[in-house]
Amino acid sequence: MDSLPFVDVMASSTSHVGKSDMKSFEYTFQAEITNVYPLTATEKLYQIQLIDPAERQRFTFKPGQFVMLELPGIGEAPFSISSSPIRHGDLELCIRGVGNMTNFLAKVPRGTKVGISGPFGTSFPVGKMYAQDIMLIAGGLGLVPLRAPIAAVLENRSRYGNIDIVYGARNPAELLFTYQYDMWRQFDIDLSIIVDQGDDAWDGPVGLITSILAQRIAAARDMKKNTYAIVCGPPVMFKFVCDMLMKAELPMQKIFVSLERRMHCGRGKCCRCNIGSTYTCLEGPVFDYWTVMNLKEAI
Amino acid sequence: MIFRVFAKEELENLYDILAVNHMVGAVSKGIGTSGPLFDFDFIYDFKDLRLDFSTTIHSLKRFLLPPVETLSTFEMQKETWQKHVDYNLSKPIVYFGLHTCDINALNKLDKVLWGSVYPDPFYAAKRKNMFIIGSNCMPQPFCFCKSMGTDTALHGFDMFLTDIGDSYFVEIESARAFDCISKLKNREPDVDDHNLFMQVTEAKTKQFSCHVDTTDLTKILDMEFQSEAWKGWGEKCLSCGTCANVCPTCYCYGVTENVDLDLQKAQKIKQLYSCNLIDFAQVSGGHNFRPESHSRIKYRYYHKHRGFVEAFEESLCVGCGRCGVSCLADITVPEVIASVRGKEGHNG
Ligand SMILES: Cc1cc2nc3c(=O)[nH]c(=O)nc-3n(C[C@H](O)[C@H](O)[C@H](O)COP(=O)(O)OP(=O)(O)OC[C@H]3O[C@@H](n4cnc5c(N)ncnc54)[C@H](O)[C@@H]3O)c2cc1C
Ligand code: SF4
Numbered sequence: 001m002d003s004l005p006f007v008d009v010m011a012s013s014t015s016h017v018g019k020s021d022m023k024s025f026e027y028t029f030q031a032e033i034t035n036v037y038p039l040t041a042t043e044k045l046y047q048i049q050l051i052d053p054a055e056r057q058r059f060t061f062k063p064g065q066f067v068m069l070e071l072p073g074i075g076e077a078p079f080s081i082s083s084s085p086i087r088h089g090d091l092e093l094c095i096r097g098v099g100n101m102t103n104f105l106a107k108v109p110r111g112t113k114v115g116i117s118g119p120f121g122t123s124f125p126v127g128k129m130y131a132q133d134i135m136l137i138a139g140g141l142g143l144v145p146l147r148a149p150i151a152a153v154l155e156n157r158s159r160y161g162n163i164d165i166v167y168g169a170r171n172p173a174e175l176l177f178t179y180q181y182d183m184w185r186q187f188d189i190d191l192s193i194i195v196d197q198g199d200d201a202w203d204g205p206v207g208l209i210t211s212i213l214a215q216r217i218a219a220a221r222d223m224k225k226n227t228y229a230i231v232c233g234p235p236v237m238f239k240f241v242c243d244m245l246m247k248a249e250l251p252m253q254k255i256f257v258s259l260e261r262r263m264h265c266g267r268g269k270c271c272r273c274n275i276g277s278t279y280t281c282l283e284g285p286v287f288d289y290w291t292v293m294n295l296k297e298a299i
Numbered sequence: 300m301i302f303r304v305f306a307k308e309e310l311e312n313l314y315d316i317l318a319v320n321h322m323v324g325a326v327s328k329g330i331g332t333s334g335p336l337f338d339f340d341f342i343y344d345f346k347d348l349r350l351d352f353s354t355t356i357h358s359l360k361r362f363l364l365p366p367v368e369t370l371s372t373f374e375m376q377k378e379t380w381q382k383h384v385d386y387n388l389s390k391p392i393v394y395f396g397l398h399t400c401d402i403n404a405l406n407k408l409d410k411v412l413w414g415s416v417y418p419d420p421f422y423a424a425k426r427k428n429m430f431i432i433g434s435n436c437m438p439q440p441f442c443f444c445k446s447m448g449t450d451t452a453l454h455g456f457d458m459f460l461t462d463i464g465d466s467y468f469v470e471i472e473s474a475r476a477f478d479c480i481s482k483l484k485n486r487e488p489d490v491d492d493h494n495l496f497m498q499v500t501e502a503k504t505k506q507f508s509c510h511v512d513t514t515d516l517t518k519i520l521d522m523e524f525q526s527e528a529w530k531g532w533g534e535k536c537l538s539c540g541t542c543a544n545v546c547p548t549c550y551c552y553g554v555t556e557n558v559d560l561d562l563q564k565a566q567k568i569k570q571l572y573s574c575n576l577i578d579f580a581q582v583s584g585g586h587n588f589r590p591e592s593h594s595r596i597k598y599r600y601y602h603k604h605r606g607f608v609e610a611f612e613e614s615l616c617v618g619c620g621r622c623g624v625s626c627l628a629d630i631t632v633p634e635v636i637a638s639v640r641g642k643e644g645h646n647g
């Protein structure tokens with residue numbers, strides 16, 4: 001026999017899987033950091049634009065999804081998209097410097113070329129929430145993934161009922177997006193902020209996020225019938241907040257949380273993101289609370 | 300399926316027909332404490348090829364999912380970079396003599412790596428370029444493939460050889476395998492051959508001494524999530540990751556990037572990992588979702604025996620027993636599963 005014929009999987013006829021599907025596995029959009037705004041001592045807001053105008057326009061995502069950001073030779077990591085979906089591939093990512101890649105990123109100049117792949121994961125179903133009240137509850141960096149649904153809701157403000165943002169941070173210096181608070185309030189959003197520890201200039205409430213959440217729940221129209229909740233924060237926060245929402249009789253399929261796990265692929269292959277045996281990158285990061293209760297070790 | 304029979308002397312001819320290709324098969328690796336050792340390796344001489352081998356130390360994995368693989372390279376230019384992706388396509392390889400557990404392991408990997416969203420071209424490229432000759436085996440004391448339904452292979456091979464005494468009984472699954480067999484002195488099997496084939500299967504079934512009860516296992520794993528049994532295994536487990544290393548179906552990995560010293564080129568590298576290693580689920584801010592070894596070993600069983608079943612209606616474990624054989628702490632699947640069921644298990 002002659003040697004076996006070599007099969008090129010990229011020739012579409014050789015496989016049940018399309019060539020473009022295969023190509024997308026390692027495909028990265030080239031993008032440019034067009035602007036960087038320091039928000040706090042550790043977080044910066046990066047405006048990142050896909051370079052190819054056609055790709056930029058074709059890039060669509062839903063609020064709550066994430067991208068993988070790659071700095072060639074340095075690393076690749078998942079980040080929530082923090083900008084409005086109507087801006088397509090003109091993205092904003094808010095990133096905290098915590099390690100190799102993120103600290104390197106904090107030092108690169110404007111104009112640096114990075115790689116973007118995605119978008120990945122599930123999203124907050126804001127389209128289903130029309131005519132309802134929405135309670136967005138964020139702790140610390142958890143405000144970042146909520147900024148996309150907030151933007152999406154603001155663009156259609158009249159279609160929604162009352163909107164509450166309940167936001168807790170460790171101290172006033174760590175508050176994110178402070179420059180947007182007035183704008184949010186102008187759009188008739190009830191913004192309540194609480195910090196664990198105040199400073200001289202702080203005259204707002206001090207304490208745990210659950211204390212002001214209790215007030216907002218008490219002031220709500222009707223938690224049982226008319227409200228959706230969106231929750232994101234550090235692991236310890238979920239349990240307390242979701243328990244409170246459940247006590248207020250908010251149905252669990254109307255509570256959405258965004259969970260963070262380690263991710264090395266975003267494509268259901270590396271298994272690093274598994275909760276129990278569920279892929280956070282495919283079936284999450286946004287889960288409804290019923291699903292979360294069914295996951296072992298989720299929160 | 301088409302069946303044929305050929306005399307054992309013809310095996311070398313089959314080897315010769317295929318020998319123009321790269322060939323991988325089981326070779327002897329000396330004698331271990333409990334008998335002869337075998338492993339898969341490239342074969343350059345028919346005399347090295349063994350079909351009478353017991354379970355190999357490692358699975359085939361290193362040929363399909365190499366421990367280290369370059370996913371992409373970057374050419375760094377002034378103010379920008381170019382990304383190059385090479386799917387690491389290699390020449391076709393003939394795999395000579397795979398047992399049913401290893402064939403089934405590939406079928407299972409196909410489901411997640413090739414058949415689900417985001418198909419992996421690096422895997423597919425190697426998978427598509429395999430020519431697989433299966434061979435029958437007799438169970439070792441630690442084999443529990445029967446319990447996992449992988450003691451027989453229904454597909455996933457080009458041809459499958461069953462030793463029926465003086466001859467091999469061949470199941471033929473592909474046209475190219477049919478062409479090979481046509482070049483050998485072969486004949487249609489008769490009723491006697493059928494009977495011999497069935498006797499071999501029966502003898503195999505009878506020899507199993509190791510079993511795992513998988514009834515309702517997905518539910519039981521959920522019910523017994525807090526079981527003390529896990530704590531016990533956690534205390535024994537060294538978190539070394541050897542089990543994942545030898546397992547034919549463990550595929551998880553990590554990705555790192557590095558730059559050449561001259562800053563001209565950079566690489567994105569995939570490295571196989573193990574969920575038993577301590578930082579597997581550690582995220583930024585230092586939080587580790589599975590800090591204790593018992594939570595990590597539990598997760599490994601969870602993925603194999605629950606998560607994969609939920610997704611694909613079958614377990615990811617093929618019952619080859621390699622993880623138990625290689626484990627320095629003597630942790631075996633049958634004993635772990637039995638303990639979660641509140642029973643005492645034994646391994647062979
Ligand atoms: C869906 C999702 C959305 C995220 N969104 C944001 C965001 O909007 N803003 C933000 O600042 N951060 C976000 N993160 C966290 C961010 O991915 C990590 O901060 C980043 O991976 C750290 O990379 P590094 O190279 O700087 O850290 P390393 O130097 O690699 O390590 C520092 C720490 O980060 C952990 N880590 C390493 N790689 C990952 C990884 N791939 N995923 C998670 N943790 C990891 C390590 O265990 C270590 O504890 C998100 C994570 C997920 C999963
Ligand atoms: S189960 Fe055994 S082989 Fe696996 S990590 Fe633990 S000690 Fe190592």
Ligand code: SF4
Nearest residue numbers: 546616617619620622
């Ligand atoms: S878990 Fe153990 S017995 Fe199961 S397939 Fe992997 S190595 Fe074989």
Ligand code: FES
Nearest residue numbers: 266269270271281
């Ligand atoms: S991030 Fe790799 S499997 Fe989810």
